[in-house]
Amino acid sequence: MSTSLPVVNEPATGGCTDAPVLRERGQREVFCGLTGIVWLHRKMQDAFFLVVGSRTCAHLLQSAAGVMIFAEPRFATAILQDRDLAGMADCNAELDRVVAELLARRPEITTLFRVGACPSEVIKLDLHTAAQRLDRENFPRVRVLSYSGSGIETTFTQGEDQCLKAMVPHLPAATDGQRRLMVVGTLADVIEDQFSRLFSQLGIGPVSYFPARRASDLPPVGPGTQLLLAQPFVGETVRALQARGATLLQAPYPLGADGTTRWLAAAAAAWDVPAEHFRRVTEPAQTRAATALQRYRGALEGKRIFFFPDSQLELPLARFLSRECGMQLVEVGTPYLDRLLTESELALLPAGTMLSEGQDVEKQLARCEAQHPDLTVCGLGLANPLEARGLRTKWSIELVFSPIQGYDQAGDLAELFVRPLDRSARLTV
Numbered sequence: 001m002s003t004s005l006p007v008v009n010e011p012a013t014g015g016c017t018d019a020p021v022l023r024e025r026g027q028r029e030v031f032c033g034l035t036g037i038v039w040l041h042r043k044m045q046d047a048f049f050l051v052v053g054s055r056t057c058a059h060l061l062q063s064a065a066g067v068m069i070f071a072e073p074r075f076a077t078a079i080l081q082d083r084d085l086a087g088m089a090d091c092n093a094e095l096d097r098v099v100a101e102l103l104a105r106r107p108e109i110t111t112l113f114r115v116g117a118c119p120s121e122v123i124k125l126d127l128h129t130a131a132q133r134l135d136r137e138n139f140p141r142v143r144v145l146s147y148s149g150s151g152i153e154t155t156f157t158q159g160e161d162q163c164l165k166a167m168v169p170h171l172p173a174a175t176d177g178q179r180r181l182m183v184v185g186t187l188a189d190v191i192e193d194q195f196s197r198l199f200s201q202l203g204i205g206p207v208s209y210f211p212a213r214r215a216s217d218l219p220p221v222g223p224g225t226q227l228l229l230a231q232p233f234v235g236e237t238v239r240a241l242q243a244r245g246a247t248l249l250q251a252p253y254p255l256g257a258d259g260t261t262r263w264l265a266a267a268a269a270a271w272d273v274p275a276e277h278f279r280r281v282t283e284p285a286q287t288r289a290a291t292a293l294q295r296y297r298g299a300l301e302g303k304r305i306f307f308f309p310d311s312q313l314e315l316p317l318a319r320f321l322s323r324e325c326g327m328q329l330v331e332v333g334t335p336y337l338d339r340l341l342t343e344s345e346l347a348l349l350p351a352g353t354m355l356s357e358g359q360d361v362e363k364q365l366a367r368c369e370a371q372h373p374d375l376t377v378c379g380l381g382l383a384n385p386l387e388a389r390g391l392r393t394k395w396s397i398e399l400v401f402s403p404i405q406g407y408d409q410a411g412d413l414a415e416l417f418v419r420p421l422d423r424s425a426r427l428t429v
């Protein structure tokens with residue numbers, strides 16, 4: 001047995017484990033949790049997301065996932081109108097009718113999520129109880145679940161956390177105590193396939209992905225289930241899985257060559273994979289990733305980057321950009337700093353990194369302008385004003401929508417940060 005698995009780039013410092021964090025609770029500029037539907041509906045191809053909300057919600061979804069208007073969509077918004085305010089009973093009956101029509105017309109749907117939004121008339125509806133009733137009426141043909149993607153309760157990526165948490169009570173119980181790996185957080189299918197091949201070569205298994213490609217393929221959970229997180233925004237889901245007996249493997253996220261190696265190493269250690277075998281399996285991919293990164297390192301090295309809080313990917317991205325691309329971190333903001341999910345990332349950030357949690361947007365904009373970083377990662381709402389002030393920006397939403405995890409995407413991930421700098425250089429005369 002060997003647990004001393006090889007890792008690259010040992011931390012040169014004590015990291016940011018105990019670093020002070022600036023906590024701000026002012027006005028914030030972030031997307032709401034409905035945005036998660038864009039990638040969740042692509043991943044779970046037998047699921048339908050019915051948002052109960054307003055025209056604003058419908059516009060958000062339509063513009064964020066506009067390509068779906070050409071296909072049979074797997075999300076829709078039931079828009080509450082003024083007349084719905086008159087009587088809640090009518091409203092529930094109307095929603096029941098919409099659901100019944102939808103399920104009759106779309107036999108391929110096996111899981112229906114009713115997603116709450118923030119208009120006050122929606123908040124008055126008890127979507128959870130209604131979903132339980134519809135579930136009793138339609139299961140086993142269709143599972144009906146509910147969660148909130150409201151901008152009052154959730155930011156951007158928290159929508160996925162709420163969606164997965166709603167599924168946890170329905171996962172089958174694994175009572176045999178068998179060691180099994182569950183990768184938690186949405187991954188593009190192509191990346192899931194790459195990781196499955198590596199796990200198989202390492203002798204790690206059985207492996208399940210949560211969410212799976214079909215929402216009805218619910219992975220078993222119980223004592224013996226080891227959780228390896230693919231996304232840093234699934235904290236409530238993790239706690240719900242722990243309550244069902246699962247154990248969390250501490251690891252950084254699989255961004256970059258080093259991050260992916262450490263991520264795989266955490267699973268390999270739990271499966272007692274010999275270090276030499278681990279090296280043999282991962283070395284070719286590590287070399288490929290290092291070569292791909294080398295191509296972009298020159299353009300990023302020494303450049304100063306500022307993260308506004310948006311996707312919760314900020315800490316892993318900052319770690320990747322500082323350790324593997326040589327960038328300097330001016331400020332790393334995150335909507336929430338969940339230490340259960342970020343312990344390994346904090347340890348790998350350079351000591352002295354300015355960390356902030358939450359937002360007071362005017363103050364943060366002032367800090368950013370004063371520092372004038374080479375590149376700013378932010379939400380769409382801040383990008384244009386920052387560009388107008390001469391700052392180069394990268395939209396954080398692009399980093400959530402793009403396949404960026406794993407060895408074979410390490411170069412592509414670095415390139416995403418090179419592009420705005422490159423564009424800026426071309427525009428400068």
Ligand code: SF4
Nearest residue numbers: 032057117118150151
């Ligand atoms: S849920 Fe709220 S924040 Fe999100 S689009 Fe609808 S109204 Fe806007």
